[in-house]
Amino acid sequence: MAQIKTVGVLGAGLMGHGIAQVSADAGFEVVLREVDEEHLTKGLGRIEKQLSRAVEKGRIEQSGADALRGRIAGTTQYGELADCDLVIEAITENLPLKLEMWREVDEIVKPDALFATNTSSLPVINQAAVTNRAERFFGLHFFNPAQVMKLVEVVKCVTTSDEALAAGVAFAKQLGKLTVQTKDKAGFIVNRLLVPYMLDAIRAYEEGVGSIEEIDAAMKAGAAHPMGPLTLADFVGLDTLGSICDVMFDEFRERRFAQPPTLRKLLAAGWYGKKSGKGFYEYRGEEPVANPGI
Numbered sequence: 001m002a003q004i005k006t007v008g009v010l011g012a013g014l015m016g017h018g019i020a021q022v023s024a025d026a027g028f029e030v031v032l033r034e035v036d037e038e039h040l041t042k043g044l045g046r047i048e049k050q051l052s053r054a055v056e057k058g059r060i061e062q063s064g065a066d067a068l069r070g071r072i073a074g075t076t077q078y079g080e081l082a083d084c085d086l087v088i089e090a091i092t093e094n095l096p097l098k099l100e101m102w103r104e105v106d107e108i109v110k111p112d113a114l115f116a117t118n119t120s121s122l123p124v125i126n127q128a129a130v131t132n133r134a135e136r137f138f139g140l141h142f143f144n145p146a147q148v149m150k151l152v153e154v155v156k157c158v159t160t161s162d163e164a165l166a167a168g169v170a171f172a173k174q175l176g177k178l179t180v181q182t183k184d185k186a187g188f189i190v191n192r193l194l195v196p197y198m199l200d201a202i203r204a205y206e207e208g209v210g211s212i213e214e215i216d217a218a219m220k221a222g223a224a225h226p227m228g229p230l231t232l233a234d235f236v237g238l239d240t241l242g243s244i245c246d247v248m249f250d251e252f253r254e255r256r257f258a259q260p261p262t263l264r265k266l267l268a269a270g271w272y273g274k275k276s277g278k279g280f281y282e283y284r285g286e287e288p289v290a291n292p293g294i
């Protein structure tokens, strides 16, 4: 299998910008593609902000940060991905959109390149099957923030060759990540366990077991979690959480994966969590405060 030198990342959102940054940090050349200049500038801006923070904290020299940034080329054109050795998609959790995107990218990127999806829950095979390289297609599931979280789930779907899977594992290890291989089942390992936990926290809130702050404080102090479950839901993005629920509910038909009414209401209001400034909390001042509208 050809050596990976250039990595294409589709989507510069919450996950895509982080995946691009860690790939460039590991020495890969990166082509980061977004739908338009506005989204691209926002994604690149996030990377630049992280790099400035890292320089301020003395974790990286300015010259190192400049070199890292220099390895990331932003684009709005699929054509720029043609010579990539590995393309990772991190676009929105919407299967029809992903399929449309892969059909187009598959025609452009060199035939021996590897394709990977960072999907949080959608079965990998559905995406692999619309390309002409289903044996070189696998899942690489990163965790938010990708710059910090150690894990990458590497997902083998029924068509993935052993050789391609090994290349995926080796790539994630080159990023300094711990890899765990999982089967191609909705939610893989982490979201299979984490999503029902966040949904149960929402249900506990609905049942009046505790307030938003109490539920979060309890899990932080009582179970040593870095964030409480409702803060985590806002952090992951309520739209993403909602999409994952729908996929998992559709797959398993179990109540524990169903969207609780409060989540539906927040989504209907356009409150997607931290990224939109409001979710279970409001993010206006120094510290988040529980959303009084819920």
Ligand code: 3HC
Pocket: 050, 053, 057, 059, 119, 120, 121, 142, 143, 144, 145, 146, 147, 148, 149, 191, 194, 226, 227, 232, 236, 240
């Ligand atoms: N990007 C890059 N670096 C970041 C960052 C970001 N968005 N956020 C924090 N960091 C870095 C900081 O720079 C800091 O680095 P330093 O110690 O070298 O200075 C370090 O992480 C710790 O950050 P802070 O001191 O600001 O804050 P915390 O100690 O509270 O840590 C956190 C922040 C790492 C986000 C921590 O709260 C945490 O681990 N939360 C849980 C995150 C989690 O569970 N993620 C998985 C979500 S599920 C998922 O992603 C799957 C998907 O499919 C839905």
